[in-house]
Amino acid sequence: MFSNYLIGLREGLEASLVVCILIAYLVKTGHTDALKPIWTGIAVAVLIAMGFGCVLEFGSQELTFKAQEALGGSLSVVAVGLVTWMVFWMRRTARHLKSELHGKLDAALAMGTGALVATAFLAVGREGLETALFVWASVHAAGDGTPRPLVGAALGLATAVFLGWLFYRGALKINLAKFFTWTGGMLVVVAAGVLAYGFHDLQEADWIPGLTNQAFDISDTIPPDSWYGTLLKGVFNFQPDPTVLQVTVWLLYLVPTLVLFFAPVGFASGKGKVKAPDDAPDDQGSRPSKAPQA
Numbered sequence: 653m654f655s656n657y658l659i660g661l662r663e664g665l666e667a668s669l670v671v672c673i674l675i676a677y678l679v680k681t682g683h684t685d686a687l688k689p690i691w692t693g694i695a696v697a698v699l700i701a702m703g704f705g706c707v708l709e710f711g712s713q714e715l716t717f718k719a720q721e722a723l724g725g726s727l728s729v730v731a732v733g734l735v736t737w738m739v740f741w742m743r744r745t746a747r748h749l750k751s752e753l754h755g756k757l758d759a760a761l762a763m764g765t766g767a768l769v770a771t772a773f774l775a776v777g778r779e780g781l782e783t784a785l786f787v788w789a790s791v792h793a794a795g796d797g798t799p800r801p802l803v804g805a806a807l808g809l810a811t812a813v814f815l816g817w818l819f820y821r822g823a824l825k826i827n828l829a830k831f832f833t834w835t836g837g838m839l840v841v842v843a844a845g846v847l848a849y850g851f852h853d854l855q856e857a858d859w860i861p862g863l864t865n866q867a868f869d870i871s872d873t874i875p876p877d878s879w880y881g882t883l884l885k886g887v888f889n890f891q892p893d894p895t896v897l898q899v900t901v902w903l904l905y906l907v908p909t910l911v912l913f914f915a916p917v918g919f920a921s922g923k924g925k926v927k928a929p930d931d932a933p934d935d936q937g938s939r940p941s942k943a944p945q946a
Contacts, residue, residue: 656790656801658842660808662835663783666742668816670775673753676820689765693772701780708788722857724792728850731789732843734782736909739836743913783809789846790889792853833914840913844906845889848898855895862897869893 671694678686708727712720753775760767783805791801855863871892874881884890891898 656787656804657808657811658835658838659783659786659790660805660810661812662808662832662839663738663779663786664809664812665815666832667776667779667783668812669819670753670779671772672816672820674757674772674775677754677757683761686761686765686768689768690772693769693774694776696769697773697775697777697780700777701784704781705784705788708784718857721853722859724789725850725853725857725859727785728789728792728846728853731782731786732847732850732905735786735839735843738782739832739839740913742832743836786843786846789850790842837910837913840909841888841906844902844909847905848894848902849889849891851901852891852895852898855897860897862895865896867894867896867899 674690675687678684678690712723715723756771756775757768760771787801787805791805851860852863854860869892874884874890874892876885876892881890881892894902
């Protein structure tokens with residue numbers, strides 16, 4: 653339940669922040685007449701995301717067992733790929749998200765109503781589709797037959813909407829870069845469990861061999877039906893009897909991804925980026941003048 657709450661909170665907060673920035677900018681610049689197209693685009697994006705989730709859930713029920721496992725495993729891998737890209741992208745752009753959205757909104761205002769609807773739809777729709785896919789994959793991996801995963805995701809989304817409203821009202825100010833960094837790191841841990849279980853589904857579908865090749869079995873120590881076994885399963889998608897492939901995939905994804913994620917921003921694009929000194933040249937190559945020494 654906690655892992656799905658985290659997914660709903662983080663993904664929902666991104667969408668809430670985007671909505672708050674768009675609306676606040678329009679109100680501040682006196683373009684309140686453009687609010688209706690923005691809300692229309694947001695509503696369409698939410699409906700499509702909900703419809704996508706329903707198609708995944710009810711469409712998969714008509715498939716055979718092996719087809720369900722193949723679909724679940726494949727979509728789990730896709731969901732982890734999308735979420736991994738998202739957390740890295742947000743970590744790099746969190747500081748500049750407002751200016752980026754303002755620029756897109758200015759261009760949309762110049763183009764008309766259709767462009768405004770498209771801007772809001774694209775800004776929120778991507779987050780909605782990613783959330784629907786990753787929540788579905790996480791619920792499928794949990795597989796406990798209870799509504800707790802969906803309740804957790806719904807509570808996370810509700811919390812995100814409330815925090816977004818507080819941001820808009822100016823009642824809440826936090827360091828968004830740090831927030832998305834630490835929640836992103838936690839989401840990487842959740843994604844590692846979803847990815848490992850996705851490969852287990854592919855093994856059950858006979859797409860990948862090694863289903864009977866277990867890495868270890870600690871079911872006697874951590875029974876799956878115990879409260880702590882259920883907790884570990886719900887938070888980390890922990891399995892007491894994983895296959896060798898599951899453990900290998902989990903380690904190969906989690907360790908390098910966390911190392912790269914918590915590396916300084918810009919680490920991969922250049923060696924040892926350092927902050928320029930106060931007297932560094934500006935864009936025109938000139939230096940600030942210094943007062944002559946006595």
